[in-house]
Each structure stands twice: as C-alpha cells, then as structure tokens.
Amino acid sequence: MSAPLKPLPQWADVALIPLVNxxxxxxxxxxxxxxxxxxxxxxxxILITGALGDLEGVGFTLYYATSFIFTxxxxxxxxxxxxxxxxxxxxxxxxxxxxxxxxxxxxFLPGYGLAVAAIVAAAVFGAxxxxxxxxxxxxxxxxxxxxTIMFNYIASAIMGYLLVNVMRVPGQMNAETAQFPPNAWAPxxxxxxxxxxxxxxxxxxxLSFLLALAxxxxxxxxxxxxxxxxxxxxxxxxxxxxxxxxISPKRVVIVSTLLSGALAGGMAVNVILGEEHxxxxxxxxxxxxxxxxxxxxxxxxxxGIILAAILFGxxxxxxxxxxxxxxxxxxxxxxxxxxxVVLFAGALEHMFRRPVATLLARRTTQPPI
Amino acid sequence: xxxxxxxxxxxxxxxxxxxxxxxxxxxxxxxxxxAGAVPPAIExxxxxxxxxxxxxxxxxxxxxxxxxxxxxxxxxxxxxxTLMSILYGFYEADSGEIRINGERVRIRSSREAxxxxxxxxxxxxxxxxxxxxxxxxxxxxxxxxxxxxxxxxIRRRLAELGAEYGLDVDPDAIAGELSVGLQQRVExxxxxxxxxxxxxxxxxxAVLTPAEADxxxxxxxxxxxxxxxxxxxxxKLREIMSLTDRVSVMRRGEMVATFDTGLTSPPELADAMVGxxxxxxxxxxxxxxxxxxxxxxxxxxxxxxxxxxxxRISFALRxxxxxxxxxxxxxxxxxxLEALAGIRPLSGGEIMIHGRPLSAAERNPxxxxxxxxxxxxxxRHRMGLVMPFEACESAMLGFQYEPTYGRGLFYDRKAIxxxxxxxxxxxxxxxxxxxxxxxxxxxxxxxxLVLAREIERNPRILLVGQPTRGVDIGAIEFIHKRIVAQRxxxxxxxxxxxxxxxxxxxxxxxxxxxxxxLTGERRPDETDARDLGLLMAGVSERxx
Numbered sequence: 001m002s003a004p005l006k007p008l009p010q011w012a013d014v015a016l017i018p019l020v021n022x023x024x025x026x027x028x029x030x031x032x033x034x035x036x037x038x039x040x041x042x043x044x045x046i047l048i049t050g051a052l053g054d055l056e057g058v059g060f061t062l063y064y065a066t067s068f069i070f071t072x073x074x075x076x077x078x079x080x081x082x083x084x085x086x087x088x089x090x091x092x093x094x095x096x097x098x099x100x101x102x103x104x105x106x107x108f109l110p111g112y113g114l115a116v117a118a119i120v121a122a123a124v125f126g127a128x129x130x131x132x133x134x135x136x137x138x139x140x141x142x143x144x145x146x147x148t149i150m151f152n153y154i155a156s157a158i159m160g161y162l163l164v165n166v167m168r169v170p171g172q173m174n175a176e177t178a179q180f181p182p183n184a185w186a187p188x189x190x191x192x193x194x195x196x197x198x199x200x201x202x203x204x205x206x207l208s209f210l211l212a213l214a215x216x217x218x219x220x221x222x223x224x225x226x227x228x229x230x231x232x233x234x235x236x237x238x239x240x241x242x243x244x245x246x247i248s249p250k251r252v253v254i255v256s257t258l259l260s261g262a263l264a265g266g267m268a269v270n271v272i273l274g275e276e277h278x279x280x281x282x283x284x285x286x287x288x289x290x291x292x293x294x295x296x297x298x299x300x301x302x303x304g305i306i307l308a309a310i311l312f313g314x315x316x317x318x319x320x321x322x323x324x325x326x327x328x329x330x331x332x333x334x335x336x337x338x339x340x341v342v343l344f345a346g347a348l349e350h351m352f353r354r355p356v357a358t359l360l361a362r363r364t365t366q367p368p369i
Numbered sequence: 370x371x372x373x374x375x376x377x378x379x380x381x382x383x384x385x386x387x388x389x390x391x392x393x394x395x396x397x398x399x400x401x402x403x404a405g406a407v408p409p410a411i412e413x414x415x416x417x418x419x420x421x422x423x424x425x426x427x428x429x430x431x432x433x434x435x436x437x438x439x440x441x442x443x444x445x446x447x448x449x450x451t452l453m454s455i456l457y458g459f460y461e462a463d464s465g466e467i468r469i470n471g472e473r474v475r476i477r478s479s480r481e482a483x484x485x486x487x488x489x490x491x492x493x494x495x496x497x498x499x500x501x502x503x504x505x506x507x508x509x510x511x512x513x514x515x516x517x518x519x520x521x522x523i524r525r526r527l528a529e530l531g532a533e534y535g536l537d538v539d540p541d542a543i544a545g546e547l548s549v550g551l552q553q554r555v556e557x558x559x560x561x562x563x564x565x566x567x568x569x570x571x572x573x574x575a576v577l578t579p580a581e582a583d584x585x586x587x588x589x590x591x592x593x594x595x596x597x598x599x600x601x602x603x604x605k606l607r608e609i610m611s612l613t614d615r616v617s618v619m620r621r622g623e624m625v626a627t628f629d630t631g632l633t634s635p636p637e638l639a640d641a642m643v644g645x646x647x648x649x650x651x652x653x654x655x656x657x658x659x660x661x662x663x664x665x666x667x668x669x670x671x672x673x674x675x676x677x678x679x680x681r682i683s684f685a686l687r688x689x690x691x692x693x694x695x696x697x698x699x700x701x702x703x704x705x706l707e708a709l710a711g712i713r714p715l716s717g718g719e720i721m722i723h724g725r726p727l728s729a730a731e732r733n734p735x736x737x738x739x740x741x742x743x744x745x746x747x748x749r750h751r752m753g754l755v756m757p758f759e760a761c762e763s764a765m766l767g768f769q770y771e772p773t774y775g776r777g778l779f780y781d782r783k784a785i786x787x788x789x790x791x792x793x794x795x796x797x798x799x800x801x802x803x804x805x806x807x808x809x810x811x812x813x814x815x816x817x818l819v820l821a822r823e824i825e826r827n828p829r830i831l832l833v834g835q836p837t838r839g840v841d842i843g844a845i846e847f848i849h850k851r852i853v854a855q856r857x858x859x860x861x862x863x864x865x866x867x868x869x870x871x872x873x874x875x876x877x878x879x880x881x882x883x884x885x886x887l888t889g890e891r892r893p894d895e896t897d898a899r900d901l902g903l904l905m906a907g908v909s910e911r912x913x
Contacts, residue, residue, distance in 0.1 A: 226778050230762065230769050237755045243712055244744070244752045245767040246735030 025340035050321025051314035059203025065313030069212040070266030071291025076300035081256035082236035087148025088264045089288025090155030091126045095265030098125025100279035103184035114184045122265035130261025138250040176280040186274035206274035216302035296346040408471025410435040410598035416465035425451040427622040436596040440609040443619030444841040458482040488560025492572040498545030550581035569600045579902030606635040656877040659688035662861035668718030670708040678704040680885040691862040693876030701885035702865045710744040711737040743828030747835045753819040761789030761803035796821035813844030834865045
C-alpha cells in the first residue's frame with residue numbers, strides 16, 4: 001500500500017507531465033550524443049534548423065507529421081476503448097494494398113473520383129485487417145496485443161509475396177507496382193501553390209495533411225460528442241459499468257478496431273497516394289510503431305496527437321539532416337530518442353507524476369476522495 | 370486526553386484557532402511521564418496528516434492504556450484508517466509524535482511498526498490463498514534461505530499460541546479453503562507470531578456472520594486477559610458497546626471525544642460521530658402491497674467460474690413494498706441481483722415482470738431498463754459509475770441511448786448537463802457541479818448520484834444493492850428516506866444489504882440467503898438480528 005495519488009490539475013495532466021517526460025527523454029538523448037563525442041547543443045541546433053529552418057524542411061516535417069497523425073489517432077482511438085493496438089504498422093501496410101488495387105484497377109473512374117476511391121479502399125483494407133484481431137479479442141479472448149503483433153508479420157509476409165510475385169511490373173527488378181495514374185494522386189502542395197503562382201520547394205507535403213487534420217477533428221467529435229464515443233470511453237474506463245449500462249463491450253471492441261484500422265489507412269493515403277504514387281515494399285518503415293509513441297505523448301487527445309506528430313516529424317526531418325551533417329550520429333539516433341520518448345511517456349509515465357503531484361499538492365483544489 | 374481534543378496551533382490551516390493548545394499538550398506530556406504507573410501502550414500526540422488540501426487527521430490525540438480494548442468509531446472518511454495507517458507506518462504524519470509504552474518512536478514502515486510490537490489485521494485479508502496457514506504465517510519471517518528450520522520454529526510457536534489463547538488453526542490447511550472467520554484468525558496469529566503486543570483491527574466484523582463475530586470477540590477478550598492491547602475500528606455502535614472498554618470518536622479528521630464505554634450510550638456516540646442528532650430509526654408507515662411486480666421462479670445463477678451461487682430461489686416482490694434480502698456477503702445475493710438486472714444470465718428458472726415472463730432476449734440491462742427496472746448496483750466503483758467521467762456523463766450511464774440526450778449520432782451537451790444538474794439538485798449531490806469528475810465526489814455523494822439516476826427515471830421496480838456501503842451517516846438517512854419514498858409511491862423495491870440494521874429498518878418483508886439457498890422469510894416485527902443471524906448462518910428455520 002502507498003499513499004494514493006492526488007488528482008493533478010488538468011493543465012498539469014495534459015501539458016506539464018508530457019513536457020516533463022519529453023524533456024527527460026531529450027536529456028538522456030543528449031547524454032547519448034555526448035557519449036559518442038558530439039556536442040548535444042550543436043546537434044539540437046542542426047536538428048531544429050533542419051526541420052524548421054526553411055520551407056523545404058517544413059514541408060518534409062509536415063509530410064512525416066501527416067503519417068504520424070494518422071497512426072497516432074489509430075492507436076489513440078483504441079486506447080479509449082482500453083485496447084492496445086500494436087498492429088497499426090501492419091494495418092497501414094495492408095491499407096496501402098487497398099489504395100494500390102483501387103488506383104491500378106479503377107482507372108475508369110472520372111477525375112479525382114479515382115483518388116477518392118483509393119482513399120476509401122485504403123480505409124476499408126486497413127479496417128478489415130484490424131477487424132480480425134478485433135474479432136479474436138471480442139469473441140475468442142485472444143489478447144489484442146499478441147494478435148496485432150503477429151498480424152504485423154502476417155501483413156509483411158503477404159505484401160512481400162504479392163509485391164514480388166503478383167503485383168510487380170514484369171521485367172522490373174524492384175518489388176513495387178506500376179505507377180498510379182495521376183488522378184489517383186493526393187496533390188502535393190507545391191503543385192497546388194504553383195497554380196496560384198506561389199513558389200514552394202518541391203516536397204512530398206500533400207493534401208493528406210488536411211485530411212489528417214480533419215480526421216483528428218472527427219475523432220475528437222466521435223470520442224467526446226457521440227453515443228458511440230461514450231460507449232467506447234465507458235468500455236475503456238470500466239467494462240463492468242459498461243455492461244451494467246447496457247453497452248456491449250464486444251461490439252465496442254469490434255467497432256473501435258475497425259475505425260482504428262481505417263485511420264491507419266490514412267498513412268497509405270499520405271505516402272502511397274501522396275508521395276510514392278506506387279506501392280513499394282515496407283513502405284510503412286516503422287511509422288505505425290511511432291504512432292504508439294505519438295498517441296502516448298499526445299495523451300490520446302487529438303490536439304495532443306497533432307502536436308506530438310509534428311514533434312516527431314521534426315525529429316525525422318531534422319534527424320536526417322543531423323545524420324548528414326554529423327556522420328557519427330546515424331539515423332538510429334532518432335530511433336533512440338523515439339525509444340526514450342516511449343519509455344518516459346509510456347512505460348515510465350508515472351515516474352514524474354508523483355513528484356509533480358507533490359510539488360503541486362499545496363496549490364491544488366480538488367479533494368482526493 | 371483524547372477526549373479533550375486539544376489543538377496545537379502548529380497545523381498549516383487550523384480551522385478554529387484555539388488558544389492555549391501548547392499548554393494543554395505540555396501538561397499532557399508531564400502527565401505521561403510523571404504518572405509513574407504503567408505508561409499507556411500507545412500515545413498519539415498532535416498527529417496531522419494532509420493529502421493535498423484535505424486534512425485527513427487534524428491534531429489528533431489518542432491515548433490507549435495497556436491491556437484494554439479501545440474502540441475507534443467514526444463515519445467513513447472520518448480519518449480512522451489514515452490514523453491507523455500512520456501508526457502502522459504506511460504514511461508518515463506531517464507533524465505530531467507517536468509514543469509506544471511511553472517511548473517516542475518513529476514508524477516509517479510496517480516493519481518498524483512490527484518491531485514496535487504493533488500488529489495489524491486488515492479488513493481485506495492479506496493472505497496468499499494458495500499457501501498453507503503455516504506458509505502464510507511464515508511469510509516475511511522465514512528466518513533464512515532454507516525454510517525447514519523456520520518452519521518448525523513457527524509450527525511450534527503456532528501450537529503454543531493455540532494452547533495459550535485458544536487460537537487453534539490447522540497449520541497445514543490451505544488458507545483459501547478456510548472459512549472467513551478462520552482466515553481472520555490466521556491474520557491475528559500472524560501478528561502474534563511476530564510478537565505483537567498491540568493489535569489493530571480495521572472493521573474486522575464486516576465480513577463475518579454474527580456467530581463468527583461473537584467468536585472473534587471471545588478471542589479478543591482472551592487476548593486482553595493476556596495484557597495485549599487492542600484497537601478496534603468499526604462504525605457499528607453495537608460492537609463498540611458489547612466489546613470495548615473505552616471508545617474514541619473521530620469526526621472529519623479530528624478526535625472529538627473519548628468515553629468509558631460503560632458510561633456512554635449508542636445515541637451519545639452517534640451524536641458525537643455526526644455532530645448532530647441522528648434518527649437511527651426510519652419513520653415509515655405501514656406498507657400497502659399491491660400486485661406482484663417481479664417474481665423469481667426457481668432461478669439458478671452461476672458465477673463467472675460456473676459455480677452455482679443462486680440455487681433454485683423463488684420469491685415474489687409486490688408493488689408498494691420493500692423486500693429485504695439478508696445474507697452474509699458472498700452467499701449469492703450479488704449474483705441474484707445481477708441476474709434480476711439482466712447482467713448475469715440465468716442457468717435455470719424464470720423471471721416474471723408484471724406477470725409476464727422475461728424472454729432470454731429481454732434479459733439484458735438495456736431492455737430491462739426500458740421495461741421499467743431500475744438498478745442501483747452493489748458496488749458503485751466497479752459498476753455503478755465511471756470514475757474518470759464527468760458527473761453528468763456518469764449520470765446518464767444506462768440511459769445513454771435516450772433521445773433526451775440528443776437525437777441521432779450526436780449528443781446534446783447542454784441537455785446532458787442540464788439533466789445531470791436537475792438530478793443532482795433533486796438528490797442534494799454536493800458539490801452540485803455536473804462537470805466535476807465522478808471520482809472527486811465523496812462516497813455518499815457518488816451514491817446519491819447513482820440513486821438520482823435510477824430513481825429519477827421513475828422505474829416501476831427498483832433493485833437496490835448495498836445502498837449505504839461506504840456512505841456517511843448523514844447521507845444514509847437521506848438515502849433511506851428516498852427508498853421508503855419510492856415504496857410509498859407504489860414502487861416495488863428489492864433491497865439487498867449485508868447491514869442487518871438496514872434490512873431491519875427498511876424492509877417490509879425479509880428473505881434470507883445462505884449458500885445460495887433461501888433459508889427463511891420473516892417480517893421485521895417478528896424477528897431480530899439474532900434470529901436473522903441464525904438464518905444467515907444456515908441454521909434451519911424450524912430447528913431455530
């Protein structure tokens with residue numbers, strides 16, 4: 001038994017704790033940089049300049065952030081239902097298959113109808129792939145953490161097989177599909193801006209970003225303003241109370257995983273339809289896993305997720321610059337920072353909670369009863 | 370002395386500045402040392418403990434003489450448990466001192482408390498269910514990496530204690546297979562084996578049958594005879610009167626009075642606990658039962674592990690009456706209540722509502738609510754409320770699909786808040802803030818929120834489980850009145866409670882469960898706690 005944790009004021013819970021956690025992660029990362037013989041302050045400077053120093057950097061940062069918003073939302077939505085969906089990586093991967101199939105085979109659709117069909121296909125494929133672990137969790141009591149981890153491997157194997165043996169353009173060395181017709185592409189901002197005579201450096205930053213912001217808003221509405229959101233949150237916070245209240249936890253598990261998978265499909269829209277314009281091997285590159293860190297750091301709130309996604313976008317873009325400038329610091333450094341963020345924001349979330357709570361205790365106003 | 374409730378001005382936020390506090394305390398210290406006689410077993414002086422803004426213990430003074438049974442009573446949240454946690458080293462007091470046998474000590478962990486000779490018996494036993502009694506007693510006192518030597522020493526010690534105090538337990542029995550009363554005995558043995566001279570028992574009778582409670586009291590008297598000191602925490606005044614030598618009353622973190630038990634009375638203690646006159650009896654007129662509203666026919670209910678917990682029970686509940694279901698916790702009443710509410714499936718039998726059998730498809734919480742069955746669950750934390758939710762969101766649980774809260778997909782926030790505000794007003798839920806987190810309300814106010822939700826929907830049948838568990842006396846009175854008012858309005862009320870006083874005070878008819886079987890039916894005016902206790906213990910109606 002230990003002293004009960006006092007409730008923190010909301011601002012501390014939402015803003016201060018994540019900041020303290022991230023600060024700790026960066027501090028340790030700084031020590032790692034120091035240990036390999038580089039100046040951490042200089043590294044931070046290069047990182048920030050690389051991410052935000054010019055429009056090109058900003059474009060790449062937001063492009064990465066777009067993927068992170070989608071994967072972060074996907075993880076967060078399941079969090080609210082009390083589910084830990086580790087399978088966003090695989091769901092996004094399979095969603096890419098949906099986008100590619102639609103873009104390659106529905107070419108008869110007029111204009112951007114093709115892009116819309118590809119987006120819908122991505123969401124449907126992502127949802128369908130997530131539904132299997134969802135079903136197993138709801139009706140077979142197979143823990144979703146275990147099944148989604150396994151399903152990531154299944155996704156990887158399926159896609160490897162399809163890209164190498166089925167979808168590859170004959171005579172091509174690369175395991176990738178043919179390029180999609182341009183009306184399946186999510187338009188990039190530099191192209192759009194060029195129409196208005198505005199110069200923007202060529203970056204993969206595309207309209208999916210707006211789709212991601214819209215998705216964040218829809219998720220917020222869904223979670224806090226709809227009956228379904230109420231059901232999801234009740235099941236997540238207290239499944240027994242949910243049953244008492246006439247809510248079916250099984251249904252909520254299925255619906256949440258479906259929606260989560262559909263959100264994961266947003267990443268396919270950003271990368272496959274927005275940048276690559278073809279389906280390539282292992283295009284997800286671990287972004288699905290980063291979504292876990294993003295959701296943790298953003299405390300499963302869409303606004304927090306957008307902020308955390310931008311931070312990770314900066315890390316990715318700035319980190320690439322850093323690796324270029326400082327050969328001693330490889331891209332793996334970014335993985336280290338990510339890991340530390342997950343460690344501090346997720347696994348060790350409560351480490352700073354108690355000291356912060358003690359620090360604030362004299363000023364709080366809510367009784368802990 | 371505790372009874373004087375002296376206040377030192379040292380606390381950060383003394384509510385009532387009391388002049389001369391220091392002198393009082395100094396005087397007390399002198400008395401302690403100058404007395405020359407046996408120093409008190411425990412002396413707490415000016416204990417303060419705050420959790421954030423909540424002053425859980427406020428300048429608490431307590432003096433417990435050696436070799437007595439000293440009761441501590443107080444409402445839930447009065448600070449009894451906090452005080453004992455400080456004594457047992459779970460918390461450290463913000464200020465104040467602890468003296469054991471006249472010596473000032475610092476207790477920072479339970480190990481240090483044990484070293485001071487303090488043993489604690491918790492309400493929820495800290496036994497490893499799968500280990501034997503011997504292994505449980507050894508836990509933490511193995512005496513080395515190899516168990517054999519320690520085991521034989523402790524086996525000897527257990528035999529000695531058994532002979533000395535009449536505390537016989539088979540050392541090789543598996544803890545989980547023992548009755549609750551015996552498990553508690555093992556807890557006491559654990560403390561004694563560790564050399565406890567002072568035993569603290571926190572609400573020890575909450576889980577016992579009346580007969581087991583009597584055995585416990587017997588045991589405690591024997592221990593007292595051996596010059597052990599016993600602190601007995603409870604909120605049941607009857608136990609205080611029958612067992613203790615002295616009794617201290619806590620209220621809102623303060624020790625407000627200490628009495629010689631022989632010189633006080635339950636009404637006086639109750640007044641001290643709540644600070645005002647409380648009517649222990651409910652004023653209620655005779656019932657006017659109408660048509661049968663709910664009928665159970667030979668129902669069988671299994672728990673999650675498939676064990677039959679309700680075994681072919683039949684009864685009828687009429688409109689305009691309160692049917693009390695008595696029983697020791699864990700004798701099937703929880704499963705019965707859940708089955709009636711549609712949460713737990715029936716394994717046999719039938720439930721009739723207003724003369725019509727409920728089909729299997731209808732036996733779910735949602736449909737039963739639509740039919741007009743309200744359900745106040747036994748455990749508001751586990752089932753009745755969602756603690757992280759705003760009060761207004763908890764106030765619509767179960768009714769979340771109703772169009773009053775917004776049509777179509779989206780909720781109408783304003784309607785939700787307004788509805789909650791109305792319910793909170795009707796049931797005097799404080800603070801009346803529909804946006805406050807459910808967890809931040811006190812137990813009594815959380816319970817009032819649940820009742821408001823279920824009653825304000827005007828159900829024709831109201832199932833109520835443990836309506837006043839963990840609720841302070843002021844709120845108990847309020848809740849009881851509301852339940853009686855439902856009856857008077859012609860509703861059929863089923864009341865499940867482990868508090869016999871509550872069952873006796875509220876019910877118009879009482880049925881008793883033991884081991885999942887119906888062991889008897891009584892009218893409250895033809896029975897008493899003793900009679901019901903026998904039925905609860907499974908002693909047959911005719912034999913008794």
